[in-house]
Amino acid sequence: MADARIHPQDELGGIAATLALANLDTDQIMPKQFLHGVDKEGLAQGVLWDLRFDGEGRPRPGFVLNRPEQAGTRVLIAGPNFGCGSSREHAVWGLQQYGIRTVIASSFGEIFYSNAMNNRLLAAIVPEDEVLALMREADAHAGPLRIEVDLSTSTVQSPGHRCRFTISERHRGMFLDGLDMVGATVRRQAEIDAHAQRHWADQPWLRDVARRTWERLQAQPVEQAS
């Protein structure tokens, strides 16, 4: 399930950039025009497109990620509720293809958070005052700020700050061991089947509900919409 290009031993820290916007939604992170693939490729280009480029497609020189010294940025320090909105996993794939390994914020959109963890993009939850301190340090720092990330101790460390981030043991294990969730669940298939049989014996109207509905609709003469 996880992107094979992200390896458990990969360094999660590095050059950091600040995105001090609340509720930065996944439409911003990966706009609609980049959602037309049937694979996961080519998404680095679309990351934060409208923030990075103007209406003619020219880089906005003032935007943090366009500054030459920010080349190779691996960490984003972001505002609260980062990744809210659409479920599009393309936002996570694109950030990773762009080179981002860690996003630090006080909160994340829920679907984005699961998508990030499932792909081993670290969504590091840090108290808002710590986020603001990191942002202030980045703004005051001569040259790009470097942030180191230590998964084993759940800490992020800049030259001036050290703080803990919140992560579940399950998610930490997914990063460190490269757990394949689909593979792990497939091995529980007997349990799933037993549950399904009990569930359908109890509520038979739920079994094959999509297929049975579809067959009923196919059997009905449908008034053709004009």
Place this chain on the structure above:
Amino acid sequence: MDTPRTLYRKLVDSHTVAVLDADNVLLFCDLHLMNEYTSPQAFAGLDERGLGVRVPGQNVSTVSHVIPTHPMPHRVIQDPASALQASRLKRNCGRHGIPLFDTNDALQGIEHVIAPEHGMVRPGMVILCGDSHTTTYGALGALGFGIGTSEVEHVLATQTLVYRLAGNMRIRVDGRLPAGTTAKDLVLMIIARIGAQGARGHVVEFCGAAIDALSVEARFTLCNMAVEAGARGALIAPDATAIAYVLARAPDIAGEWRDRALAHWAGLRSDDGAVFDIEHRFDAAEVAPHVTWGTSPDQAIPVSGTVPEPTGPQAGSLERALRYTGLAPGMALEGLPIQHVFIGSCTNARIEDLRAVAEVVRGRSVAPGVRAMVVPGSGAVKAQAEAEGLARILVDAGFEWRKPGCSMCLAMNDDVLEPGQRCASTTNRNFEGRQGRGAITHLMSPAMAAAAALAGHITDVRKLQEAHHG
């Protein structure tokens, strides 16, 4: 005696295949919906693993996001990449025996419109979809929520999801909605008050007299937009209104099944004494027609209000929103000229929404210079609106009557606004660029959007309604 449980907890418990750890369970899925843009990578993942779809009969697909809505008899997706997404969905569904509402199927539509209208959504279900607005199904007492594509692959392979448990939130709405206001106004008010992450981490159970009085379609609107407050799900305990809706659309639930289903559904409510982590209470009498002014759904105010000062810790984001929408603190929303009106989306494109629009525009005309579009939520909604004469009223008033799809809600097809265009929209997100780069979205109810179309600017629909009835 058993510990009192919330409805949310009951639904999780009844679908828990295994407890994985303190925070995660393996959750069984009753219905999995797919669209053409969040599923192809999941099917490809299955292929790489050499796995099939575990329970095809619990899955259903529709072409919804990239489909054109021009009123042509036979729809052709012109953009090659989008066409490939649709053909790939057809191939994947065909190979795996999954029902598909294809591009030119008479019943094609938005996933969250077609699933309930044909009786696939039943109380007590767990429903998943690679689309954030899957919270819609809480209206019928089903736990629905959006998932990512990696999770779509997991569901296809196992019919389960590794699920992080959510907290319990209850939002009680007492009283009754005033005339001229709708579930859309209610949910915009709630989101504005609790914020875009006010329900983050929680499944919200809505209750109270105002909720009881809502139609099922209005409840869809409410639960649909709960995700805009960050909710991981929304629920309304199924009552007689919900059950009548389901039974009218699910003819298989008859005889013995019906008796058993009714007995089962009677237990789908939070126990007395069940503990909620957070509770909110609102008075429906305070609801006015709401309109968003900014670029987040929580930036909504009553139509008679003025744009607020950007203050507080998020002042920078609020200032950015004002720059994007071209507004300034103290400006009135009423009277703000609009160039476009969009009636559609999984939030507000059902038959009751179209009736509300027709009621406002009957015998009137869209203002000069305004382009107004109606995109029904599904083929069935479209056919019904035509049979009821609503389509004729809308067309006579100057609206475009189009074919079903997600359309300009997220502008993934060719229904895209130009930079600087201002749109009165019945959709769910006013994000920057959502309806087109540089385009400005004002979220509102169908009746309010209809009124804006007639006036050519944002206006209080209640004034028009008074003129109608006065």
